[in-house]
Amino acid sequence: VTTEAPSVGSSRTGILRSIGCLATPEAASSEPRVLRRAALVWRDGLVEWVGEEAALPEGLGLAETGYAQHEASGALVVPGLIDCHTHLAFGGWRADEFVERLKGTSYLEIARAGGGIARTVRQTRAASAGELYAKAAADLEAMRALGVTTVECKSGYGLSYEHELELLEVYRALASSQPSRIVPTLLAAHVVPAEHARDRDGYLRMVTERLIPEVARRGLARFCDVFVEDGAFSVEEARAVLRAGLGAGLAPKLHVDQLGGDLEGGGGASLAAEVQAASADHLEHVSERGIADLAEAGVVAVSLPIASAVLAQPMMPARRLLEAGVAVAVATDYNPGTAPSFDLHLAMWLACTVQRLAPAEVLRAVTLDAARALLLHDEIGSLEPGKVADFVLLDAPDLDHWLYHFRQRTVVETFVEGERVGCSAPERSH
C-alpha cells in the first residue's frame, strides 16, 4: 500500500494521501471530526496539516522538500489507539482458573485457595528479567499490529522492593527499545503479598517509605495505582499510598468499585475524586454519589469490559457516567487472570454492543480520553497540528462500519511519530 520516495528529510516527515475517511476526536467538541478524501502531513514526527486533500496548501508535502510519500488507497485513518490500563509484564498463565470460573467458582474463592494474583506473583518472581522482557516485547509487537501505539504498563506482580523495581526496569528497557510509547505505573499496592499477610502495615511502610522514593529517584513511573477492594486495600490505606506517591511526583490512579464497592457512600470513586486521580478504573459497581464526585473532580473513568465479561459481571455503567459529564476511556486490563487478552478492538466492540456506546464515543474512549487518563492529551490522542503523528490505517470505509463488521486483521498500517512500525505481526502465544 505504501511506497516511499527517496527522502532528503527526516524519516519522520511525510504525507499520506488518498485517505478514504479520516476520523479523529477533538478536544473542543464532543463530536469527532470526519473528513472524506483527506490527506495528513507531518514533519519531524508531529502533525503539520490535516484536511481534505483538495484543500492541501500548494507546495506542502512535496517529495523534493523531504516528505516521504505514502498512499492510503481509500483506507480509514484514526489516531493511534491507546491502551491506558494493562498489566503487561507477568510470568505464567492461569487458564485452569479460567475454566474453574466457567464452572462457577468465584474470583475470591480462587484467590483464597492460593490462586489469582498471588499465583502470578510467584510465577513472575520466578521469571528472569530477560524472560519478562521478551514476552512483553512480543505482546507489544502484536498490539502495534492492532494499531495500539501507546500502552500503560503496571507493575504489581513483584510485590517486594526488589521485584517491583525489576518490573519497572523491564518497562524502561521496553520504552527505550520498542516503537510503542510506554507509560509506566507503580502498582505495588495490588494486594498484600503472602509473606506480609500478618504484617500489612510493614508492607505498606516499605511501599511508602522505601519503594516510592526509589521509583521516583530512578524516574521509573509516571503514576501510582492502588487496588481498592475486599482482599486488597481499604480506602484509608489507598489514601496513604497515593499521598506518598503524590509527594514523590507520581500522579494517582485507582482500581475501584470492581467486585462490590460501597453502595452507601461514594466508595473508591469518591477517593479518586478526593485525590484528583488521573483516572478511576473498573467502576462496575460505582454508586450515584461516586459518579457525581468523579464528574465534579474531572476524573476520567476507565472501563475494562473484557474483565467484566471474563468475570461475568455487569459492565461499568458507561452511558450513565457520560450523561453525568464524566469522560469515559476504554482499555483491555490485559493480565493473566481476569483479562487474558490485549485485543483492544475486542474491548471496543464490547463497549459498543454491551455498554451501548456509539462508535464515535468508543473511538474517543481509546484515543483522546485514554490520553487524558494518562495526562498525555496535549501530545497524543487526536490528529491535530502540533500533536504527535501516531495513526492507524484500517480496511474499513468509515468508523461505524469498522466496529459493525467486526473481524480480525482490519489494520493495514500503524505509524508512531510518523514512522511505519509494521503490521500484521503474527500473534505469538505461549
Ligand SMILES: [Zn+2]
Ligand atoms: Zn487492572
